[in-house]
Amino acid sequence: MTAATQLLDEMCHLTAQSLTPMDTSEHFKVLKLLGEGSYGKVMLAVHRKRGTPMALKFFPRESTSLLSFLREYNLSLSFCTHPSLTRALGIAYSTPSHYVFAQQAGLFGDLYDVIMPEVGMEEDCCQRVVSQLCGALSHLHSLGFVHRDIKPENVFLCDSACRWVKLGDFGMVKARGTRVPEVWYSSPYCTPEAEIARGNDDSWRSISDGNDGAKENKEMEKKSRVWVSVEPSTDSWALGVLTYAMLTGSHPWAETSSDCHSYLKYQEWFDGTKGPADELDVWAEPQGDGTDGAELGENDHSPTAPQFTCFTPLACSFFQSLLDPRPRHRGRPEDGLSYLGGDWVMEKERVRLEEERKKSRGKGAIRNMKEREGRGER
Numbered sequence: 001m002t003a004a005t006q007l008l009d010e011m012c013h014l015t016a017q018s019l020t021p022m023d024t025s026e027h028f029k030v031l032k033l034l035g036e037g038s039y040g041k042v043m044l045a046v047h048r049k050r051g052t053p054m055a056l057k058f059f060p061r062e063s064t065s066l067l068s069f070l071r072e073y074n075l076s077l078s079f080c081t082h083p084s085l086t087r088a089l090g091i092a093y094s095t096p097s098h099y100v101f102a103q104q105a106g107l108f109g110d111l112y113d114v115i116m117p118e119v120g121m122e123e124d125c126c127q128r129v130v131s132q133l134c135g136a137l138s139h140l141h142s143l144g145f146v147h148r149d150i151k152p153e154n155v156f157l158c159d160s161a162c163r164w165v166k167l168g169d170f171g172m173v174k175a176r177g178t179r180v181p182e183v184w185y186s187s188p189y190c191t192p193e194a195e196i197a198r199g200n201d202d203s204w205r206s207i208s209d210g211n212d213g214a215k216e217n218k219e220m221e222k223k224s225r226v227w228v229s230v231e232p233s234t235d236s237w238a239l240g241v242l243t244y245a246m247l248t249g250s251h252p253w254a255e256t257s258s259d260c261h262s263y264l265k266y267q268e269w270f271d272g273t274k275g276p277a278d279e280l281d282v283w284a285e286p287q288g289d290g291t292d293g294a295e296l297g298e299n300d301h302s303p304t305a306p307q308f309t310c311f312t313p314l315a316c317s318f319f320q321s322l323l324d325p326r327p328r329h330r331g332r333p334e335d336g337l338s339y340l341g342g343d344w345v346m347e348k349e350r351v352r353l354e355e356e357r358k359k360s361r362g363k364g365a366i367r368n369m370k371e372r373e374g375r376g377e378r
């Protein structure tokens with residue numbers, strides 16, 4: 001147990017004793033719904049006396065354990081000190097139906113609101129987000145925590161041009177090295193090692209065809225009997241997929257399963273260049289420090305993976321580092337910083353995407369067309 005996780009446990013113990021009942025409307029003017037997730041809703045509110053805008057996160061008591069509420073609150077309060085992590089504001093209370101805590105509010109929605117289907121967002125904007133997320137994740141990892149739920153709707157915007165974004169939703173955060181049942185879920189963000197664990201676990205049952213996506217995901221959300229160690233490489237993988245989604249408005253694959261043709265193609269290509277993805281759950285320092293410019297073009301001579309042909313060698317190296325199916329060799333978020341600054345999208349594709357973006361303005365964002373991913377329990 002790291003010093004940070006020990007401190008987190010102690011803080012949960014202390015705040016459990018001081019959590020008081022309170023009437024939301026007595027202290028806050030609730031303005032609007034900011035968003036809803038699988039575990040609760042988040043409202044924009046203003047403190048009646050101080051006038052401070054904040055996000056109030058409501059967790060239904062019937063489906064949330066006090067400990068998981070306190071962990072998310074204290075983690076956000078004391079460890080999310082990086083400017084690109086969403087910090088709690090020192091207000092936590094209970095109502096007859098909910099546990100509630102106050103958090104800094106992202107007033108411009110989340111990344112799902114600005115990624116346009118099939119065209120993504122501007123490259124500059126994307127690189128700004130990646131840079132901030134690399135810093136935020138690196139901070140969390142340095143404290144010994146792993147986010148485990150990187151996806152567009154967990155990145156909140158503090159301005160419309162993504163100059164300041166904040167990673168939020170710490171409900172899935174666990175200390176590095178914690179043993180957890182590996183859960184595979186149908187989502188492009190789920191790691192290949194989770195799929196391998198599923199393959200090794202006969203407790204998974206196949207779900208009949210023909211279900212609608214969301215229902216199917218829920219049914220598939222089963223705990224595996226394969227226990228694995230929580231590792232930061234999970235966040236690196238999801239950051240790679242998220243970056244692809246920001247640049248293109250689509251995902252490189254629908255899921256990391258052997259049933260998914262596009263993922264299979266990627267894996268075949270990767271195995272051809274780097275060797276098979278046969279290692280499961282051990283984190284190792286990446287080879288090289290990732291900062292040597294000469295390394296960036298090391299795969300120039302390899303044919304590019306089918307999904308990545310529209311990217312420059314610099315971007316391909318970034319993806320190849322984060323989207324390494326072998327968790328032990330996967331790059332760290334901080335290594336991603338060395339790939340920023342140059343062009344990521346090939347000139348011809350950039351022009352096409354810009355044209356398409358102009359045409360699609362007003363047609364809405366990726367939120368409208370993508371299902372919400374199923375995932376494991378807290």
Ligand SMILES: Nc1ncnc2c1ncn2[C@@H]1O[C@H](COP(=O)(O)OP(=O)(O)OP(=O)(O)O)[C@@H](O)[C@H]1O
Nearest residue numbers: 034035036037038039040042055104105106153169
């Ligand atoms: N601090 C915040 N500022 C602005 N919007 C927020 C904030 N927190 C949450 N939201 C909005 O509310 C939505 C749901 O919040 P959050 O993801 O934290 O809830 P959850 O129940 O944990 O969801 P999930 O199903 O993703 O686990 C987010 O996608 C986002 O749009």
